[in-house]
Amino acid sequence: MLSIKNLHASVEDKEILKGLNLEVKAGEVHAIMGPNGAGKSSLASVLAGRANYEVTEGSVTLDGKDILELSPEDRAREGVFLAFQYPIEIPGVSNINFLKTAMNEIRDYRGLSPLTAKEFLQMSREKQALVEFDAKLVNRSLNEGFSGGEKKRNEIFQLAMLDPKLSILDETDSGLDIDALRIVSRGVNKLRSENNAFILITHYQRLLDHIVPDFVHVLSDGKIVKTGGKELALELEEKGYDWLK
Amino acid sequence: MENNTDTEFLESLADKEYEHGFITDIEMDILPPGLNEETVRFISAKKNEPEWMLEWRLKAYQAFLKMELPSWQNFKMPDMNFDGISYYAAPKNTPKYNSLDEVDPELLATFEKLGIPLNERKKLLGVREDGPIENENGEMVERPLVAVDAVFDSVSVATTYKDELKKHGIIFCSISEAIQDHPELVKAYIGSVVPQTDNIFAALNSAVFSDGSFVYIPKGVRCPMELSTYFRINAENTGQFERTLIIADDDAYVSYLEGCTAPQRDEHQLHAAIVEIVAHKNAEVKYSTVQNWYPGDKEGKGGVYNFVTKRGICKGENSIISWTQVETGSAITWKYPSVILQGDNSYGEFYSVAVAKGKQIADTGTKMIHLGKNTRSRIISKGISAGNGQNSYRGLVSIGPKAANARNFTQCDSMLIGDRCGAHTFPYIDAKNPTATLEHEATTSKIGEDQIFYLNARGIDTEKAVEMIVNGFAKEVLNKLPMEFAVEAQKLLAVSLEGSVG
Ligand SMILES: Nc1ncnc2c1ncn2[C@@H]1O[C@H](COP(=O)(O)OP(=O)(O)O)[C@@H](O)[C@H]1O
Numbered sequence: 001m002l003s004i005k006n007l008h009a010s011v012e013d014k015e016i017l018k019g020l021n022l023e024v025k026a027g028e029v030h031a032i033m034g035p036n037g038a039g040k041s042s043l044a045s046v047l048a049g050r051a052n053y054e055v056t057e058g059s060v061t062l063d064g065k066d067i068l069e070l071s072p073e074d075r076a077r078e079g080v081f082l083a084f085q086y087p088i089e090i091p092g093v094s095n096i097n098f099l100k101t102a103m104n105e106i107r108d109y110r111g112l113s114p115l116t117a118k119e120f121l122q123m124s125r126e127k128q129a130l131v132e133f134d135a136k137l138v139n140r141s142l143n144e145g146f147s148g149g150e151k152k153r154n155e156i157f158q159l160a161m162l163d164p165k166l167s168i169l170d171e172t173d174s175g176l177d178i179d180a181l182r183i184v185s186r187g188v189n190k191l192r193s194e195n196n197a198f199i200l201i202t203h204y205q206r207l208l209d210h211i212v213p214d215f216v217h218v219l220s221d222g223k224i225v226k227t228g229g230k231e232l233a234l235e236l237e238e239k240g241y242d243w244l245k
Numbered sequence: 246m247e248n249n250t251d252t253e254f255l256e257s258l259a260d261k262e263y264e265h266g267f268i269t270d271i272e273m274d275i276l277p278p279g280l281n282e283e284t285v286r287f288i289s290a291k292k293n294e295p296e297w298m299l300e301w302r303l304k305a306y307q308a309f310l311k312m313e314l315p316s317w318q319n320f321k322m323p324d325m326n327f328d329g330i331s332y333y334a335a336p337k338n339t340p341k342y343n344s345l346d347e348v349d350p351e352l353l354a355t356f357e358k359l360g361i362p363l364n365e366r367k368k369l370l371g372v373r374e375d376g377p378i379e380n381e382n383g384e385m386v387e388r389p390l391v392a393v394d395a396v397f398d399s400v401s402v403a404t405t406y407k408d409e410l411k412k413h414g415i416i417f418c419s420i421s422e423a424i425q426d427h428p429e430l431v432k433a434y435i436g437s438v439v440p441q442t443d444n445i446f447a448a449l450n451s452a453v454f455s456d457g458s459f460v461y462i463p464k465g466v467r468c469p470m471e472l473s474t475y476f477r478i479n480a481e482n483t484g485q486f487e488r489t490l491i492i493a494d495d496d497a498y499v500s501y502l503e504g505c506t507a508p509q510r511d512e513h514q515l516h517a518a519i520v521e522i523v524a525h526k527n528a529e530v531k532y533s534t535v536q537n538w539y540p541g542d543k544e545g546k547g548g549v550y551n552f553v554t555k556r557g558i559c560k561g562e563n564s565i566i567s568w569t570q571v572e573t574g575s576a577i578t579w580k581y582p583s584v585i586l587q588g589d590n591s592y593g594e595f596y597s598v599a600v601a602k603g604k605q606i607a608d609t610g611t612k613m614i615h616l617g618k619n620t621r622s623r624i625i626s627k628g629i630s631a632g633n634g635q636n637s638y639r640g641l642v643s644i645g646p647k648a649a650n651a652r653n654f655t656q657c658d659s660m661l662i663g664d665r666c667g668a669h670t671f672p673y674i675d676a677k678n679p680t681a682t683l684e685h686e687a688t689t690s691k692i693g694e695d696q697i698f699y700l701n702a703r704g705i706d707t708e709k710a711v712e713m714i715v716n717g718f719a720k721e722v723l724n725k726l727p728m729e730f731a732v733e734a735q736k737l738l739a740v741s742l743e744g745s746v747g
């Protein structure tokens with residue numbers, strides 16, 4: 001599904017990603033771990049198309065399509081979803097109207113007619129239940145005054161609504177208490193399917209107890225330096241990252 | 246994409262062309278430019294006015310001659326060539342129309358372009374405009390009825406739903422008609438809230454006002470529909486000087502909406518209106534404005550100079566006056582809709598969104614004058630600046646010595662789009678009673694690239710993202726508008742900022 005080849009990217013003329021390779025197939029869950037500042041969020045940003053990152057070399061394709069050519073909104077419409085490490089607050093824009101707009105923009109790109117208000121509300125109720133999202137938050141302003149945990153859970157609710165091909169979760173587990181972590185993990189597990197794929201960026205092995213990955217990668221200094229199965233995460237937890245350098 | 250592209254796009258949105266810039270080709274009856282006593286006499290005669298009205302105008306003209314342009318505003322006052330303006334322009338065949346079938350088709354086409362719901366036939370058949378309307382929550386609800394008075398250059402051309410309103414004893418007509426048919430009311434109230442000598446533009450308007458709307462709601466009557474006036478400047482080199490007078494008697498209620506547009510012209514056009522509102526005991530008046538005069542091009546050529554005096558008085562106890570304004574147009578906006586809180590326990594509100602983009606200047610705000618006991622006021626001002634726009638909030642909260650336990654809450658929020666625009670706030674307080682409670686909050690924010698990227702990452706393009714962020718910012722004010730106008734105002738905000746962000 002996703003194929004990243006020799007990806008080099010810089011921000012403000014500083015090279016952050018230095019020849020990164022990654023293959024993700026449909027149905028797979030990949031965990032990416034690594035020290036602070038290694039470039040994990042940068043990878044997520046580059047995949048989502050954040051403007052201040054410049055790709056200097058390499059390629060990224062999604063189902064064979066070059067996504068580096070596309071604007072961020074078109075990548076989202078092609079099925080790339082980034083759950084932000086720090087979700088943004090947008091005062092006065094209701095969560096539900098925002099999602100309705102997002103969903104209809106994506107549908108429009110795919111040649112589908114917009115959902116009726118009724119269809120949309122019904123779907124929203126189903127997905128709220130699926131990911132155990134608090135109905136009160138649905139009508140509030142987008143992330144405004146949400147706690148850290150509520151913001152992260154809202155990302156998962158959006159993920160459930162938009163049903164992307166490829167989801168990248170950037171430290172979604174950070175700042176969650178153990179109950180919230182369970183709920184978020186349960187949601188992701190329910191959303192996993194043969195047709196989609198997940199990249200989980202995390203510092204903590206504990207997330208991977210709940211969402212069991214097919215592969216674990218270590219990202220260090222802009223490159224993937226080691227790849228293994230889920231047992232690699234345990235090893236990392238024990239030994240840290242220094243032995244890999 | 247480069248780092249600053251969002252900013253550039255935001256700025257390019259500010260350059261969006263004005264949508265209502267068409268000119269209607271109708272035979273006009275125009276007074277040549279120039280202002281003297283004869284001009285005043287001509288207008289009064291043209292309208293067949295009684296002697297007392299002419300006397301009143303002439304007094305205002307004498308006051309005007311002695312007055313000077315204000316100098317306290319946060320911009321350089323442009324040269325006002327009062328002699329270069331034509332003070333009267335009317336479509337030829339000025340008689341009032343009894344039905345829309347009699348109206349010049351060109352004029353009707355104009356109204357159609359303006360989106361004015363002026364369809365008499367539907368009304369006669371008892372059919373509501375365009376069926377139900379979708380509200381904020383995606384629910385379909387019944388579209389509210391709106392009665393419209395349309396003022397085209399200097400004259401009122403059509404007022405709808407008149408007969409239905411009459412059944413309730415409500416008077417809704419042009420001010421010219423009111424002078425003929427209800428002179429006792431006009432005489433009693435005109436100039437009672439905005440004195441002729443209030444400021445030079447008020448004096449000018451009092452001397453040469455051409456038309457405008459008049460509303461009287463009798464004791465105990467809740468007006469069953471929105472009342473609305475659309476103003477349109479069309480003729481070249483003309484000023485528009487309309488005058489609106491709204492009187493709500495004891496226990497009455499009315500919601501009134503004003504909308505306006507003007508064609509694109511290279512020359513500046515002066516609009517100097519007056520609105521006076523009187524709310525008696527327990528009465529409530531809601532006055533909403535969606536102002537979309539031509540703002541000029543992006544170099545600042547042309548555009549309407551909007552120098553307007555709007556004031557209401559809460560005369561009786563427990564009365565309420567509420568101003569809501571969405572100001573997107575005009576090259577210069579200079580207006581401070583105010584409330585004199587005379588009756589005990591009376592309440593005044595001012596909710597405003599003002600956009601200044603391109604070379605636009607908005608200097609707007611309010612005055613809340615607390616005179617009675619337990620009077621309360623609330624000010625919510627949202628300024629949006631883009632391009633080279635300069636947006637100033639100017640407000641006065643004055644607490645008189647007898648206004649025991651008066652309260653005011655003021656909130657001024659500014660949003661900046663791009664790096665070349667400015668936001669300024671000038672809140673003044675004058676408290677002469679120690680029991681007053683005054684609260685003030687202010688914020689300034691920039692539309693951030695982070696916000697835009699977040700929405701992009703959900704499949705929403707940048708233009709729509711800005712529209713959402715701006716409408717979210719203005720939401721508290723937009724929610725105050727009658728529903729169907731809230732929808733229009735949202736679109737207008739979006740259109741006026743299209744091209745401001747990069
Ligand atoms: N906008 C930026 N400008 C300059 N440096 C940046 C910017 N964003 C990230 N960086 C740098 O890129 C490196 C990688 O950061 P990041 O991708 O956030 O790491 P991680 O998510 O793995 O902790 C860090 O050295 C960080 O300081």
Ligand SMILES: [Mg+2]
Nearest residue numbers: 040041085171
């Ligand atoms: Mg990170």
